[in-house]
Amino acid sequence: VAAPPDTLAARVLAGDARAIARAISQIEDGDHAGSGGAALVGALFPHTGRAYLVGVTGVPGGGKSTLVDQLIATIRAVGLKVGVLAVDPTSPFSGGAVLGDRVRMIRHAGDPHVFVRSMATRGHLGGLAGTTGDAALVLDAAGFDVVLIETVGVGQDEVEVAQTADATVVVLVPGTGDDVQAMKAGIMEIADVFVANKADREGIDRLVQSIEAALSLQPVVDGGWTPPVLKTEATTGQGVPELWETLCRFRDRSEALRAERRRTRAYARVSALTGDMLFARLQQALPAGALAQAAADVAGRRMDPYAAAHALVAQAVATRGGSI
């Protein structure tokens, strides 16, 4: 499948950095299923499926950015091209992510085989995992061998983003009870590899032990892979080559399992997009302001939210002359 040479998709396929940046912006700007992102993803999709998508998540302050920076160096050292998506909810107060990216951009500025990009989350309520997944497709199509997806924070949203990857690294640090918090936030079960970062800190061995103790309570699933617990010092790079080696080992295991993950991912993605499309159709079928009026009725306690939603669906169906 060859795209005409002058399209954005064709330039992405040729690895043009500006085109890649523009393509990701287009995906970020599209906030519904009928956006420009859909056509772009459609054009790029047949050229994807080759990149290794690695999610890096964990508690805030765990040194994820530094670790990702070191991973870039390790992956480049073996001659592979690497793209990074730093998924970071934008805040008017923030700017932190942009600064972090700039530092990395400067370090790798002379290297055309490294591409670093922040993904903003505002305006993508519920769609962050989808947007990130589409951006990863762009990097995949552009020929990057590895795409690192780094998340900030610990929440269900981060879990979903991490699940768009082929492998998930969960980063924890000793002290401050962060390990317990991570367990509570539900990011323990999604780990394929654990990293105990800041290995020079007191409490590192206790952290490793507590992770291993938690793992021993888990039934061995997922094709017999027990998530290893690695110690790293992201600031010096110690342990990072071993992390990459472990990720390669994970990649080389059961192909069937990876295929299964991709199917699960595709199911979630298609379901979400279908929901978006149906909702857009509903809005088209309803008179302007119908949804706002229903919300006002609910806020005024004149109707409960379920009854309001039922009424809207019934009204839209009647307008269109029946069905769905």
Add this chain to the structure above:
Amino acid sequence: VAAPPDTLAARVLAGDARAIARAISQIEDGDHAGSGGAALVGALFPHTGRAYLVGVTGVPGGGKSTLVDQLIATIRAVGLKVGVLAVDPTSPFSGGAVLGDRVRMIRHAGDPHVFVRSMATRGHLGGLAGTTGDAALVLDAAGFDVVLIETVGVGQDEVEVAQTADATVVVLVPGTGDDVQAMKAGIMEIADVFVANKADREGIDRLVQSIEAALSLQPVVDGGWTPPVLKTEATTGQGVPELWETLCRFRDRSEALRAERRRTRAYARVSALTGDMLFARLQQALPAGALAQAAADVAGRRMDPYAAAHALVAQAVATRGGSI
């Protein structure tokens, strides 16, 4: 609107603790719009709108649970009834939330005017805010004057949960750079009140200053309310009565603003429920396995996700004889 005396809804309205617990379980178990939760919410809804919903969010390890525990005591001391929803993603490794709740349950065990409950998030993908909101309605209908909604973690999901409340408290602690992380995670803009907890720790004044500096960069919006920054020591209870006083002051300000928030919330809720109902209709219209087949096609790179979603919608519409 009086419910027949023998229904679950009637027993909730009478303040029966077992009925409240069962009602919340019913809401948690219902994973789609047509669940038992819908009828229950419909019956309770006319009796709601009186409780003051207060969200408590912030970085993990910030002492939120202890703060909430002290708030319960403060609120009880002025004679008000208080319900607590501890929103905590369940993990097979965890148990932390349950333990924390038990401690609180024991402390307040003799007090029928305190109700504490964990909300599990598994199986409620994308619906956590809705589930929590419905559970808050149950407590509201049962006569609790205040409902505290406590979240674990920092993510978009936590932000959405916090936004189901009338007022949002963001808890930060000095040191460990958590303040910066909170800003990055986008929880700064949703704060109505900031709490700098662990006021006995070094760096507390620097934390307060950095929050105030960040606030000074913000245009004053939201009816002229500038979020105050309070210092607390949750372990001793210091500063907690002032926090409650501030929350009361926030509640007593512009009624118009609160109505506006409730409309926004209702809009989001009705939209989400409508989307759920449409998706359920789509699944009914499609042959069994159609969605799984589409997912397999996407995973196998035979079709891109947008095209697959379009095809499913088209197929469902055709099955039903046209429209939406």
